[in-house]
Amino acid sequence: xxxxxxxxxxxxxxxxxxxxxxxxxxxxxxxxxxxxxxxxxxxxxxxxxxxxxxxxxxxxxxxxxxxxxxxxxxxxxxxxxxxxxxxxxxxxxxxxxxxxxxxxxxxxxxxxxxxxxxxxxxxxxxxxxxxxxxxxxxxxxxxxxxxxxxxxxxxxxxxxxxxxxxxxxxxxxxxxxxxxxxxxxxxxxxxxxxxxxxxxxxxxxxxxxxxxxxxxxxxxxxxxxxxxxxxxxxx
Amino acid sequence: xxxxxxxxxxxxxxxxxxxxxxxxxxxxxxxxxxxxxxxxxxxxxxxxxxxxxxxxxxxxxxxxxxxxxxxxxxxxxxxxxxxxxxxxxxxxxxxxxxxxxxxxxxxxxxxxxxxxxxxxx
Numbered sequence: 001x002x003x004x005x006x007x008x009x010x011x012x013x014x015x016x017x018x019x020x021x022x023x024x025x026x027x028x029x030x031x032x033x034x035x036x037x038x039x040x041x042x043x044x045x046x047x048x049x050x051x052x053x054x055x056x057x058x059x060x061x062x063x064x065x066x067x068x069x070x071x072x073x074x075x076x077x078x079x080x081x082x083x084x085x086x087x088x089x090x091x092x093x094x095x096x097x098x099x100x101x102x103x104x105x106x107x108x109x110x111x112x113x114x115x116x117x118x119x120x121x122x123x124x125x126x127x128x129x130x131x132x133x134x135x136x137x138x139x140x141x142x143x144x145x146x147x148x149x150x151x152x153x154x155x156x157x158x159x160x161x162x163x164x165x166x167x168x169x170x171x172x173x174x175x176x177x178x179x180x181x182x183x184x185x186x187x188x189x190x191x192x193x194x195x196x197x198x199x200x201x202x203x204x205x206x207x208x209x210x211x212x213x214x215x216x217x218x219x220x221x222x223x224x225x226x227x228x229x230x231x232x233x234x235x
Numbered sequence: 236x237x238x239x240x241x242x243x244x245x246x247x248x249x250x251x252x253x254x255x256x257x258x259x260x261x262x263x264x265x266x267x268x269x270x271x272x273x274x275x276x277x278x279x280x281x282x283x284x285x286x287x288x289x290x291x292x293x294x295x296x297x298x299x300x301x302x303x304x305x306x307x308x309x310x311x312x313x314x315x316x317x318x319x320x321x322x323x324x325x326x327x328x329x330x331x332x333x334x335x336x337x338x339x340x341x342x343x344x345x346x347x348x349x350x351x352x353x354x355x356x
Contacts, residue, residue, distance in 0.1 A: 116279045158272065 172228025
């Protein structure tokens with residue numbers, strides 16, 4: 001889910017190399033075109049389908065197209081919402097949580113029930129280091145991430161015995177997507193804050209996700225993994 | 236398709252019990268000890284096996300106690316209130332349920348059959 005971000009496309013490419021068939025979701029025509037342009041050398045080795053967070057009809061449309069054949073789900077979706085808690089438009093707060101928490105819960109519920117039929121499934125939620133250490137203005141973003149993490153954690157707790165497991169990955173600064181410009185503008189500051197003195201590359205995050213989809217990582221369940229170069233470990 | 240036989244097969248697999256102890260009158264929770272995770276599995280298996288949409292709250296009568304409370308608070312006739320909110324159960328069955336409320340969870344195998352028949356019709 002959230003297939004038109006650079007990280008998802010990098011992961012899709014690695015999945016194709018691993019002979020998996022990724023299905024990438026997009027929320028508008030621009031997203032569909034972006035996926036198509038960036039995976040034009042991989043035609044027939046992936047598909048893309050419409051899913052717009054907040055549009056509940058789009059879930060059934062998505063699941064109609066995927067059928068009962070879902071082995072993995074990687075969830076990159078997250079709307080951005082930057083506002084100080086005390087200055088936020090409260091209507092925006094309600095709709096943000098409806099889209100980024102309630103809607104996600106519906107997707108997770110429906111996908112989990114499909115996976116239950118196969119008695120097998122792995123879900124990876126891409127959270128953020130901001131869930132653990134938000135900056136001012138990221139309160140709602142962090143709250144939605146933490147709420148979503150809890151949904152995935154409980155799913156792994158409840159259905160681990162039925163072959164369905166979950167992992168949350170909390171990446172730190174990634175030189176990709178919406179973080180790229182921030183990193184370019186604040187490179188010195190980031191180097192000072194991150195113990196490994198650099199941002200993560202989208203390739204290394206995609207490799208980590210692939211690992212968490214593999215059987216080698218089967219012992220990880222209902223947990224959150226930080227992948228932030230040590231950013232959130234210290235004061 | 237014999238709905239009872241299909242449900243028996245599903246319950247035998249999920250609850251690891253003998254087929255012969257299941258009848259339409261068997262209580263799922265009181266007698267078979269079905270827990271919430273078992274009911275979730277049962278809902279998924281019924282959805283898949285009978286190709287019907289399953290609303291877990293409806294099929295497992297999860298809102299029964301809430302309806303009883305609401306009927307009392309609103310001074311509604313309980314039977315009429317349940318007829319309206321649990322339309323897949325017959326009046327006769329709802330009368331049985333009302334008489335059986337003190338005994339614990341009232342869900343029986345025959346309630347699943349009624350739900351499946353109602354959804355398929």
